[in-house]
Amino acid sequence: MKVLYLDCFSGISGDMLLAALIDLGVPLSVFEEVIAQLGIPVEIKGTAVYKKGIRASRAVLAEQAGQPVERSYHQLQEIVTRSSLPPQISTKVEGALLRLAQAEAEAHGVEVEKVHFHELGGLDTLVDLAGAFAGVSYLGVEQVCASPLPLARGTIMTQHGLLPLPTPATLNLLKGAPTYGVSIEGELVTPTGAVLVTTLAGSFGPPPAARWEKFGYGAGTKELPQPNLLRLWLGESLAHKEDRDLPALAFDQDLVLVLETQVDDVNPEFLPYLRMQLEKEGAIDVAFIPTMMKKGRPGIIVSILSPPDRLSSLARILFRESTAIGLRWYQAGRIKLFRTSVEVETPFGSIPVKLGYALRPDGSREYLNLAPEYEACARRALETGRSIKEVYRAALKAADGLEPPAE
Template sequence: MEMRVAYFDCFAGISGDMILGALLDLGLPPEVLDEGWRMLGLQGVKLRTKKVDRGGLTGTQVVLESRQKTVIRKYGEMREIIRGSNLPKGIKGASLKILERLARVEAKIHGVRIEEVHFHEIGGIDTLVDVVGSTLGVDYFAWDKVISSPLPLGRGWVEAAHGCLPLPAPATVELLQGVPIIPARLEGETVTPTGAAILTSLASGFDLLPEMVVKGVGYGAGTRDPAGTPNLLRIIHGAAQEEKEEGIWILEADIDDMSPEFFPYLNQLLLREGALDASQIPIQMKKGRPGFTIRVLSSASQREKLAQILLKESTTLGVRMYRAERLILSREQREVETKYGIIRIKVAFDKEGKIANIMPEYESCLQAAQRKGVPLKEVYQEALAEMRKIEK
């Protein structure tokens, strides 16, 4: 199944106006945003767009033109504008979530209640336009997943209502907790609080460029035009094949310092929590020490949980994870009547529908052997023999 993916490539940083510029450059119709401003009740608001050069690359820059006479800076005022608007429920909810994250951060930084927050640095119509416009754009493209690159943070100082603030801005740092960051090539503010709030609310992860077929690219330009560096946000729109549940991942960890008593417990725990298989392979590690590779086969949906179990329940400091292909025979479960009772049998078929393998189930054979007081191998052989009679 094809999945629509957006990758926010923030090589120069991100801000609210850069997001809008990139969305428009990617093909977002301006009419979608104009209708959004109308549903918000913002009269006389218009985004003017122009193509600009940034470091030899062309991008779209947006400039807000507003005839609004009312100055809006309080969080409560912005919240009520969105709540009372005619925006679709999903857009309204996403926009309120972003705005609340900004307000909670500001309240924490300045030591006030959230209702007392004034957006001195990021207030005004600009914030509403950036937040609501971004959610409208993401909704228009109907992406199933939004991923971002690690964010580059520049250093320096910025003038604010409370005086000079260090860069990255305190609000930005608070919003980026848990997000991978890297040093920026540019001096100054590269990630704004509004850009950070929007991206961390919309993105499901921060990683390298994912595998996909590129369908479109949009560049949003920042206000500054520093020499030698294109001050642009790039959004790459693409299609990826959604991972199927039967897709297999291999998780591995090499261990030479764990008590042997823990291995059976760990193996059973992994299987109980969804591992397709779990095994321990003897290996020789550094300095000739004997050790084991714990190998776990996992579906895509279970790999993160199983990796955390390995990290928590073993002595390993890391887990390798990689995808693998496997060929699976179609199979079904049958029952066969034997002198030891009914035994469950797994029967596998090749691509032509012929029987390729017959395997009595271990637990079923074990229970029969214990119940009848006979060797396990006799039950196993009897079940195979009866099954082969039926197949003839």
């Protein structure tokens, strides 16, 4: 089974995806045919460029003179409806275009009918969408995965004025997708890039198990401190057939730091205080793990889960409040269930229950875990004089078969 991995280390836009597909080996004629099927006055060219010493392709779209500077959502939908695009492509384009319009409408507080597209009068959006879907189809790809998406800060001038980055429409399109912040100013993920990656990718995370055969690099127009490239990996999946038959699920993901040190001479009475200070400074979690150190001495591994921006402050507390004189740290990825909660009624009173879920490719939820809130169970047990086990079991029973909250 052919698998395509979207390595979005510098973000993603429509033209970067087209360029990466060209670099991967999709002939320019595939995109020219898409333009002809759409019946629009646009030309596409592919050129070779270099970004920080890496050779890549760039896709350049040019519109014939005398075209409108903007088109409404319905005007673009009408172009797709009249086109001769294959049904499997036109259906995806219509769906993605609707999501784009809905995201813009929500961001600016207008009806979908009043949304307008400005770049090349909106025609470049059609080429980006139809070209991407046609290019992936040409490669015979059956599974698409993507990396978590980097989000930068700053502002961008638009037809609506100066907007913060990521733009509100982009954020609307990335609901449920794993992202992480980077210290770069500029637009890394565009609305078109956001709708394409969330439409194409069945899952987000590290590259899946595969035998990789080809790689393609698509260049963005901006100059960044790092190579402004989208990298595509094309290969043959190594997943077992029974795994491939399961629907791909998207999980919540992020990046954290792990700080660790080993001590054999700390007063154990000080450890709860150390944990309290670390958590107060922003540590996500703190664990004390028994270990055997040099010379057969029993010791403790202090393991701290930290947000990416708390390394120095947490290290300072660790050195100040323990006998550690050094630590090791490294970056780690986390895969998590998305979370929500509901209140359930029990003979002991109402108790909140946490629900963990993943997202199916169609955006619906698959609930995989549930757990009553401990503090609420303990409070009810004290109030009623019953054991916490009874209260916990009652909450689980009440939650069994519960209708999940509206999505």
